[in-house]
Amino acid sequence: MGIKGLTAIISENAPLAIRKSEIKAFFGRKVAIDASMSLYQFLIAVRQQDGGQLTNEAGETTSHLMGMFYRTLRMIDNGIKPCYVFDGKPPTLKSHELSKRTSRREETEKKLAEAVDQAEKMKQERRLVKVSKEHNDEAKKLLELMGIPYVNAPGEAESQCAELAKKGKVYAAASEDMDTLCYRTPYLLRHLTFSEAKKEPIQEINTEQVLQGLDLTLEQFIDLGIMLGCDYCDNIRGVGPVTALKLIKEHGSLEKIVEFIESDEGNKKWKVPENWPYKEARELFLKPDVIDGDEITLKWQPPKEQELIDYLCGEKLFNEERVKSGIKRLQKGLKSGVQGRLDGFFKVVPKTKEQLAAAAAKAKAAKKSKGKGKIAKRR
Numbered sequence: 001m002g003i004k005g006l007t008a009i010i011s012e013n014a015p016l017a018i019r020k021s022e023i024k025a026f027f028g029r030k031v032a033i034d035a036s037m038s039l040y041q042f043l044i045a046v047r048q049q050d051g052g053q054l055t056n057e058a059g060e061t062t063s064h065l066m067g068m069f070y071r072t073l074r075m076i077d078n079g080i081k082p083c084y085v086f087d088g089k090p091p092t093l094k095s096h097e098l099s100k101r102t103s104r105r106e107e108t109e110k111k112l113a114e115a116v117d118q119a120e121k122m123k124q125e126r127r128l129v130k131v132s133k134e135h136n137d138e139a140k141k142l143l144e145l146m147g148i149p150y151v152n153a154p155g156e157a158e159s160q161c162a163e164l165a166k167k168g169k170v171y172a173a174a175s176e177d178m179d180t181l182c183y184r185t186p187y188l189l190r191h192l193t194f195s196e197a198k199k200e201p202i203q204e205i206n207t208e209q210v211l212q213g214l215d216l217t218l219e220q221f222i223d224l225g226i227m228l229g230c231d232y233c234d235n236i237r238g239v240g241p242v243t244a245l246k247l248i249k250e251h252g253s254l255e256k257i258v259e260f261i262e263s264d265e266g267n268k269k270w271k272v273p274e275n276w277p278y279k280e281a282r283e284l285f286l287k288p289d290v291i292d293g294d295e296i297t298l299k300w301q302p303p304k305e306q307e308l309i310d311y312l313c314g315e316k317l318f319n320e321e322r323v324k325s326g327i328k329r330l331q332k333g334l335k336s337g338v339q340g341r342l343d344g345f346f347k348v349v350p351k352t353k354e355q356l357a358a359a360a361a362k363a364k365a366a367k368k369s370k371g372k373g374k375i376a377k378r379r
Helices: 006-013 035-045 063-077 092-114 118-127 133-146 157-166 178-183 207-214 218-228 241-251 254-261 278-286 305-315 320-336 353-378
Strands: 018-021 030-034 081-086 150-152 172-174 187-190 202-206
Touching (some): 006 207, 030 157, 035 157, 063 081, 063 133, 081 133, 133 305, 157 178, 178 278, 241 254
Parallel strands (some): 030 081, 081 150, 172 187
Antiparallel strands (some): 187 202
């Protein structure tokens, strides 16, 4: 699910923490990708012309494999070395969110059964898409044959991606979930596995600049995320993004905020959930269940050409000519290795809070001035 409203808060208060770039800007980078999130995207987006999922002649779904194969090739073509991280067992605290998802799924099934219009049917069918164990197993087999490393996380995939980035095994964690920032990945990449046809730039979010721009500690940033609503517990009813940021700045922690809300001074429209497990949620972000990044070795190997052809063409009935062409791209990209980047030759000195604040104020002023210019033109 991620954290609601967090992107808007960062864009408004720490604009310099977000940079939009084309995929070629990440040439020479190793990236850890949230596999389950990517497979879900592929099952939703990689479709036939009639909107249905891609299937082979045997009726087996192949959207996830098609997406995994060709989107990975696109990264390799652009000099990126991806590794994928698969979810393990969800934390007990997440059972509440999973239960809500089951309820939403049942509602969607009812709407699908009642739908008459084809467009409405397709809309509800997409909402029912779920990544299964079979999807994961098939993706792992494909990656193994392609020579692309993957990691089985003991818990949440995004926390393991962040751990690999923190230990320098990869440059960044790639996921659409903004809660990845709460695990303090140095960088978060969003939209990396989107289709080229979407022409969506990749968002690179610098976690340290987010914390500096918002003037929060990591613990306070996590508390902000919990207030906005995360996978581990409900949010405080009636508190939106702007109010949440104001409260954390004024009171410093969720303990103090809860105390304030429940006091006579608190806003009676705000409602703290009963038995709210915010402390446990905070602990899951601060001490996630991960394999120590120092114990993980990532190796990119030459693809197993014939086995890959047998699997994709013989078993999954992919077009042999296209697969063979893809294998050549894979061989070329993986053989070239990760070349040194220019920024590797220079020491990067982080900006001070004062410099970031001045630059953010300048960016806001420029945005405001641009807006006034548009209004003047219309007049």
